[in-house]
Ligand SMILES: [Zn+2]
């Protein structure tokens with residue numbers, strides 16, 4: 149014990165405790181811990197209040213070991229325990245992620261209040277035990293303890309984590325009864341819960357009723373719309389949020405970048421990038437990874453590479469994202485170089501990294517390299533192959549014409565169902581024109597999934613390509629008899645910072661007359677250039693009415709014509725399509741790119757097609 153210097157007045161325990169409490173309250177737990185040590189050096193014996201503050205400081209620091217030491221000290225000190233001390237201990241252990249310790253203290257407490265229960269509920273949410281958190285909430289109410297706003301936020305997070313929509317709705321009713329629906333934190337958690345449980349109507353209902361909204365509320369809505377495929381709506385919400393003066397955070401930016409990627413809004417994405425730089429978020433790895441992904445998906449690998457090269461540090465997601473971009477654009481050689489560089493920098497690849505690498509090899513026809521990577525994944529990195537890896541390999545072998553090896557690979561897939569691998573094989577049969585294998589494969593797929601429209605389309609196209617009109621029509625009839633509907637074709641194009649959507653046989657667009665006139669004009673020029681419409685192929689798109697079956701009504705053709713008449717000559721066009729590009733659209737786009745002298749980029753479900761001067765980057769294998 150340190151001796152007091154003559155003349156100094158030892159601070160009263162009360163003053164120490166006040167100072168400690170202030171540090172904890174101001175969010176300076178390190179200073180609180182230092183003060184606690186100083187206090188002990190100076191010979192002060194902590195009392196119950198001191199312990200409460202120090203345990204709270206440990207909770208704030210997430211310092212489990214320190215917390216345990218303080219807990220031991222508390223037991224030795226003989227300080228009288230009370231509910232505040234118990235609550236602090238439960239909270240500290242829960243926040244430090246040691247649920248067992250929290251339970252031990254919880255079970256020993258003679259009485260518990262809302263703070264005790266809430267700490268336990270939040271602890272379980274943090275440890276991803278949402279179901280257990282909901283059970284605790286029930287139990288708490290059975291014991292007659294009334295929840296507060298913090299409890300409700302925790303319970304809503306629990307509902308979101310286990311996608312418990314019905315339970316979430318019950319909690320919502322309770323919140324309304326307690327009059328807390330207008331609380332911005334509770335309201336935001338409600339919106340987030342509904343979004344994560346997939347009910348956008350409920351999310352909108354709560355959102356519209358909120359008297360004020362913060363960044364969490366807006367971000368939940370933005371991410372929710374991106375996840376249910378409404379990228380345009382997400383972008384609208386982002387603009388509205390800024391008009392209302394709410395500043396975006398890193399999570400908002402990630403959501404908005406995903407929205408740009410989903411609708412191929414490159415110009416909008418660039419504006420968002422500018423804002424990110426202004427807010428200083430561009431050095432954040434999480435945000436930068438989303439920027440790379442956005443640029444890759446919007447067709448600009450140059451911008452993706454620029455962001456990648458500027459990053460001060462890169463994680464496995466960064467490398468995987470850049471590899472995924474290379475795969476989408478068919479840059480197989482670059483993908484292999486990046487992979488090598490990644491290994492040199494000591495970043496450990498994961499299973500997703502290999503999916504991107506293998507699909508890059510497959511999209512560039514690098515068969516030997518792909519086989520080598522696959523072998524290395526299994527032996528050097530001890531990553532066991534999943535369905536996605538098998539599918540890439542089937543695709544790789546199949547495209548290269550090694551169909552028998554590809555089929556053997558599908559047969560060897562241990563994980564079931566392995567529909568994706570069979571689909572890849574059927575796709576390869578189409579490219580290679582192997583009717584006999586295609587029939588066998590189609591049969592297998594339809595046994596697994598009788599309503600798979602893509603199988604019918606692929607099979608009928610394989611027959612059509614082989615010149616067997618009869619069998620082709622047969623398959624189409626079968627499809628209709630079985631009531632299997634094709635997906636509706638949908639295309640997005642960004643023109644002058646605005647995203648426009650087109651569907652097959654679209655008649656509603658205000659510029660429809662001009663669009664048709666442009667298609668008419670192009671069609672004449674294409675015929676002169678030697679274009680023959682490939683009508684022998686069956687439509688991949690849903691036919692609404694028989695008269696719109698005309699090939700020139702396909703949504704991507706409408707989008708291309710719209711883009712041409714609304715942009716200056718020479719401007720590249722960027723388009724996204726929700727299905728695979730059809731044979732005729734692929735051929736037509738090649739002709740159009742040469743006739744009008746424009747680069748046209750089309751992202752379909754599988755990959756990017758860069759059309760320029762009459763050729764496509766996919767070399768007609770897609
Ligand atoms: Zn088409």
Ligand SMILES: [Zn+2]
Pocket residue numbers: 734756757758764765766767768770
């Ligand atoms: Zn192509």
